[in-house]
Amino acid sequence: MIADAPRQAPARRHLLDTEGLARAELERLLDLAVEMRAARDTRTHRSLLERETLGLAFYEASTRTRVSFELAGRALGATVVDLSVAGSSAGKGESLVDTLRTLERTGVSVLVLRHAGSGAAHLAARTTGMHVVNAGDGLHGHPTQALLDALTLREQLDGLEGRVIAIVGDVAHSRVARSNIHALLALGATVRLGGPRPWIAGFDGRTGIEIAGTIEDALDGVDAVMTLRVQLERSAGAGIPSLGEYTRSWRLDEERMRHAAPDAPVLHPGPTNEGIEITAELANGPRSLIGRQVENGVPVRMAVLAAVTGAA
Amino acid sequence: MNPARFGQAGDPPTSFVVRRVRVIDPNDGTDAVRDLAVLDGHIADPARTRGSEEEIDGDGLVVAPGFCDLHVHLREPGDGGAETIASGARAAARGGFTTICAMPNTTPPLDEPARIRWVLERARGASCRVRVIGSVTVGRAGEQLAELASMADAGAVAFSDDGASIPDARLTRAALAYLRGVGRPLVEHAEEPSLAAGSVMRAGPTAARLGLRGWPVSAELTVIERDIALVAETGAALHVTHLSTAAGLDAIRRARARGLPVTCDVTPHHLALSDEWVGGSRRFSWEEPTGEAAPDPDTAYDGSCRVNPPLASRADALALLDGLRDGVIDAIATDHAPHPPERKLVPFDDAAPGMIGLETALSLGLAAVETGRLELLRLVAALSIRPAEIIGERRSLAIGEPADLVMFDPAARWTVDRDELASDASNTPLAGMELPGVVHLTVADGRITYRR
Numbered sequence: 001m002i003a004d005a006p007r008q009a010p011a012r013r014h015l016l017d018t019e020g021l022a023r024a025e026l027e028r029l030l031d032l033a034v035e036m037r038a039a040r041d042t043r044t045h046r047s048l049l050e051r052e053t054l055g056l057a058f059y060e061a062s063t064r065t066r067v068s069f070e071l072a073g074r075a076l077g078a079t080v081v082d083l084s085v086a087g088s089s090a091g092k093g094e095s096l097v098d099t100l101r102t103l104e105r106t107g108v109s110v111l112v113l114r115h116a117g118s119g120a121a122h123l124a125a126r127t128t129g130m131h132v133v134n135a136g137d138g139l140h141g142h143p144t145q146a147l148l149d150a151l152t153l154r155e156q157l158d159g160l161e162g163r164v165i166a167i168v169g170d171v172a173h174s175r176v177a178r179s180n181i182h183a184l185l186a187l188g189a190t191v192r193l194g195g196p197r198p199w200i201a202g203f204d205g206r207t208g209i210e211i212a213g214t215i216e217d218a219l220d221g222v223d224a225v226m227t228l229r230v231q232l233e234r235s236a237g238a239g240i241p242s243l244g245e246y247t248r249s250w251r252l253d254e255e256r257m258r259h260a261a262p263d264a265p266v267l268h269p270g271p272t273n274e275g276i277e278i279t280a281e282l283a284n285g286p287r288s289l290i291g292r293q294v295e296n297g298v299p300v301r302m303a304v305l306a307a308v309t310g311a312a
Numbered sequence: 313m314n315p316a317r318f319g320q321a322g323d324p325p326t327s328f329v330v331r332r333v334r335v336i337d338p339n340d341g342t343d344a345v346r347d348l349a350v351l352d353g354h355i356a357d358p359a360r361t362r363g364s365e366e367e368i369d370g371d372g373l374v375v376a377p378g379f380c381d382l383h384v385h386l387r388e389p390g391d392g393g394a395e396t397i398a399s400g401a402r403a404a405a406r407g408g409f410t411t412i413c414a415m416p417n418t419t420p421p422l423d424e425p426a427r428i429r430w431v432l433e434r435a436r437g438a439s440c441r442v443r444v445i446g447s448v449t450v451g452r453a454g455e456q457l458a459e460l461a462s463m464a465d466a467g468a469v470a471f472s473d474d475g476a477s478i479p480d481a482r483l484t485r486a487a488l489a490y491l492r493g494v495g496r497p498l499v500e501h502a503e504e505p506s507l508a509a510g511s512v513m514r515a516g517p518t519a520a521r522l523g524l525r526g527w528p529v530s531a532e533l534t535v536i537e538r539d540i541a542l543v544a545e546t547g548a549a550l551h552v553t554h555l556s557t558a559a560g561l562d563a564i565r566r567a568r569a570r571g572l573p574v575t576c577d578v579t580p581h582h583l584a585l586s587d588e589w590v591g592g593s594r595r596f597s598w599e600e601p602t603g604e605a606a607p608d609p610d611t612a613y614d615g616s617c618r619v620n621p622p623l624a625s626r627a628d629a630l631a632l633l634d635g636l637r638d639g640v641i642d643a644i645a646t647d648h649a650p651h652p653p654e655r656k657l658v659p660f661d662d663a664a665p666g667m668i669g670l671e672t673a674l675s676l677g678l679a680a681v682e683t684g685r686l687e688l689l690r691l692v693a694a695l696s697i698r699p700a701e702i703i704g705e706r707r708s709l710a711i712g713e714p715a716d717l718v719m720f721d722p723a724a725r726w727t728v729d730r731d732e733l734a735s736d737a738s739n740t741p742l743a744g745m746e747l748p749g750v751v752h753l754t755v756a757d758g759r760i761t762y763r764r
Contacts, residue, residue, distance in 0.1 A: 014609065016607075016609060017606065017607070019521070019606040019607070020605065020606020020607075021606075095654060095657070095658060096658065096659065097657050097658070115659065116659075116661075117658075117659025117660065117661045117662060118522055118523040118524050118613070118659070118660060118661065119522065119523075119524075119607075119612065119613025119659055119660045120659045122607060122609045122612050122613045123613060123657070123658070123659055125609040126609050126610055127657065137523070138523050138524075138659070138661065139523035139524070139525075140522055140523030140524075141523065172520070175523060178521075178523055201520075202515075202516075202517065202519070202520025202526075203520060205517075
C-alpha cells in the first residue's frame with residue numbers, strides 16, 4: 001500500500017472553528033501570524049486585502065475582539081464596515097439570515113460574526129456566499145482566540161508537542177475553552193480540565209483530555225494554565241452554590257501555582273474578574289501572558305483574514 | 313405535486329384486481345403472494361370478480377392494511393402557513409396513511425367540543441380520515457381539566473396536552489382517573505419541564521462538542537415513571553407518544569410485564585436518525601459512524617434536526633428499534649410537525665422544534681427492515697393495525713371487509729425533493745436523500761385517496 005503523498009492542506013473559505021483543522025493547517029496559520037506581526041511593523045502587506053470588504057457583525061458586546069479584527073482588516077488594506085447592532089435592522093426583528101444576505105448584497109465579502117447562538121457562523125456559511133470568520137458563536141467556538149492562545153503558548157513553551165496545559169473554570173459553557181481544546185490537542189498537547197464537576201462535564205473519555213477534581217490535581221506538573229472568565233451574571237444558574245465557594249476552591253494564585261511546573265505561565269482570555277478566578281497579583285505578575293495574548297490578537301486575525309480569502 | 317393524484321372521501325368506491333401481489337396482514341400473520349381484489353370498495357374473492365375491473369400487476373409490490381398515524385400536527389385552526397388539514401391529509405395519503413390523529417396544540421387549542429367538531433367538519437372530503445385528539449386541560453395550560461367527556465362525545469379519540477407534559481402530578485392523576493370512566497387513553501408527551509428547560513438537543517458528547525444545551529434522559533424518564541405509578545392507581549389507559557429513550561422503554565416494558573394498560577409509539581426519526589445528525593452526520597442509527605469529524609457547514613446545526621423530544625443517541629435509537637421489533641413499542645407515529653422555512657433557517661437554539669414525517673415514515677421503516685433489524689410484518693403492524701386498535705379502529709384485508717389498504721414497492725428508491733412533497737411544509741433533514749419504498753396506491757374506506 002502506498003502512503004498518501006504529503007500534500008498541502010486544502011484552502012478553507014471560512015474559519016468556523018478550530019475543530020477539524022489539522023496540525024499542519026494550524027501551524028501554517030501560526031507561522032503566518034508571525035509573518036503578519038513583522039509585516040504590520042514594516043507595513044509590507046497593507047494592500048493584501050484591498051479588494052475585500054470586511055463586515056463586522058457583532059450581536060454580542062465585545063471590545064477587544066471587534067477592535068482587533070478591525071485593526072487587522074485595516075492593516076491589510078481592507079474596507080471595514082462595522083454593523084453595530086443597536087440602531088441597525090438586526091435590532092428590529094429582521095432575521096439573522098436576512099441581515100447577512102443584505103450585508104452580502106451591499107458588498108461585504110468577508111463576514112466576521114459574533115452571535116449568541118451556537119452554530120450561527122455555520123448558518124452564515126451555509127446561507128451566504130461570504131467568507132465567514134467566527135468571532136464567537138454561543139457556547140460553541142471562538143477559533144481566533146484559540147489561535148492567539150496557541151501562538152502565545154507555542155512561543156513561550158517552545159512548541160506544544162507533549163506539553164500539558166490545564167484549563168480551569170466553566171469549560172462546559174466556554175466557547176474559548178472548546179476551541180482551545182481542539183487546537184491544543186491537534187498541536188500535540190495534553191489538556192487537563194479542572195473545575196466544579198458540572199463545569200467540566202461532557203468531555204470525559206476523549207483522547208488527550210484529563211479531568212481533575214481539585215485545583216491541586218489540575219495544576220500538578222502542568223506546563224501552562226489557562227483560566228476562564230467566570231460569567232458573574234450566570235453563576236447563580238450555572239450549577240454552583242456560590243461565587244465564594246468557587247473562589248475558595250478554584251481561584252488561581254501564586255500559592256496554588258507552585259503545583260505547576262516552575263515558571264509555568266498563566267493565560268486568561270480576558271477581561272479578568274480579578275480576585276475571582278485569578279488573583280490580581282498573578283494576573284499582573286511575571287507568570288502572566290495576558291498582555292501577550294492581547295498583542296497577538298491582531299496578527300492572528302490578519303493571518304486568518306488573509307488565509308480565508310486566499311490572499312496568503 | 314399534482315392534486316389529480318389524490319382522491320378524497322365521497323369519491324365513488326373503487327374496484328380493481330391486483331395479480332400476484334405480496335399480501336401482508338398482521339391480523340393473522342398473513343405474508344403470501346396471491347391475487348387481491350377490491351369490488352365496490354370492499355375486499356373480494358379474486359376468483360369471483362366481474363372481469364371488467366382494472367388489472368394491476370402486483371409483481372414486486374406489497375399490499376398492507378392502511379396506515380394509522382397517532383400523532384400529527386395540521387396547524388388548523390391557526391395562523392396558517394405551514395400546513396392545512398387538506399395538505400396534511402394529502403401528505404398522509406401519499407405516505408400510505410388512511411387515518412391521522414390531529415394533535416390539539418393549535419391556535420386556539422382543541423379544548424372544547426365545538427373545536428373538535430370544527431376540525432372534523434373541515435376534514436370532511438380530505439384525502440384520509442382525520443381523527444382528533446383533544447386537550448387534557450383548558451387552553452393546554454395544565455391548570456384545569458377540559459370537558460373530556462363532552463369532547464369524547466364530539467369525536468375526540470384520545471386526549472393529550474402534546475407539546476408539553478401536564479406538569480402537575482395531581483392534575484395528571486385526576487385526568488387519568490376521569491379518563492378511565494370516559495374510556496379514552498391519555499396520550500403523554502413525557503418531558504419534565506424543569507429538566508428540559510433551555511435544552512435543544514439530547515445531552516451527550518455531540519451536544520458538548522457543539523456547545524448546545526443538552527436535554528437529559530431523566531427529563532423523559534421521570535414523567536413516564538410518574539405516569540406509570542398513576543396508571544397503577546387509577547387503572548386508566550396511558551399511551552406514551554414519541555418515546556425517545558432506552559430508559560423510558562425499560563420503564564414501559566416493566567409496566568407492561570405487570571399487566572398495566574400502557575402503550576407507546578416511537579417516531580421514525582427517533583429510530584433512524586440520531587443526535588449526531590445535529591453535528592452534521594447523515595448516517596442512519598444502524599450505520600457505523602465514520603468517526604469524529606468537524607461539523608460540516610452544509611449540514612451541522614441544521615434547524616430541521618431540532619425536534620422535541622430531541623433526536624436520540626445512537627445507542628438509544630437502536631434500543632428503540634429493538635423495542636419495536638419485540639412489540640413493547642406498539643406503533644410508529646410520525647409527530648409530523650410542519651414549520652415554515654423562516655422558523656428553521658435560524659440559529660439552532662431559535663429553531664422551532666419538529667419535522668415533517670408522513671411521506672417518509674414508511675421509507676425509514678423499510679430502511680430499517682433492509683438492515684435485518686426489523687421484520688416487514690412487524691413494521692406493517694406498527695404502522696397499521698396496532699395504532700388503529702389504540703384509537704378503536706380496525707383494519708383487515710379479509711374478504712368482505714371495507715378496502716382500507718396501501719400498496720407499495722418496498723425496494724424502489726426515491727429521492728426526497730422539497731418541491732415534490734405533498735405537504736405544504738418541507739422541514740426535514742431527509743431532503744435530498746435517497747430512500748427505499750414508493751407508495752403506489754392508497755385506498756381509504758373503499759376510495760382511492762392517492763395513486764402514483
